[in-house]
Amino acid sequence: MFGHERLDFQLVFKRNFTPQSKFSLLAIAVFSENYTKEKRIGDSMVIPFQVNYALGKKGFSLAAGAEANSVAGFGTTMGFTHGFASKKWLAISVLNYQFGESKDVKLFGLYEFKPAINETWSFYSRLQVVYNYSLAESAHNRSFLYLRAGLKKGQLGFGLGANFDQYGPAKIARDNYGVFTRWEF
Secondary structure (H helix, E strand, O other): OEEOOEEEEEEEEEEEOOOOOOEEEEEEEEEEEEOOOOOOOOOEEEEEEEEEEEOOOOOEEEEEEEEEEOOOEEEEEEEEEEEEEOOOEEEEEEEEEEOOOOOEEEEEEEEEEOOEOOOOEEEEEEEEEEEEEEOOOOEEEEEEEEEEEEEEEOOEEEEEEEEEEEEOOOOEEEEEEEEEEEEOO
């Protein structure tokens, strides 16, 4: 998203190892950089990735992986994932625990709704949320709500976006509004 305060980039990859495999990979790369050097809060690169093992056919999985974070460092994770995808809906929910000093518990959700307007165009909307809590510090350390609304034609999507980020126990807010483009590979 090209926002009024910073540039935000995100890549989401979710695939089964093979079409019939019980194993899948979920990887997300997030990069944020403020336009003004004096505003350092919000500059970050976060890359969580996990291997999921399907528990039946209802979309629930056990997950194990790691996260590289430019602020918090590197840590291993374990948890649960639920995923659902159709032409109109995408829903990915992850609850995990990060091993290490902070002992973080994280809830992540990515939800998209893409109803057809006609044969060529669709409405595109996304709600993405994270709440990260440090058990070691008994405090909030990161949360966000990202909203997108626009249009989609084939693999291309574009529209308006809003990011509401909060950092640390004091929940220092860094909001960002702008336009986004996206491409579905």
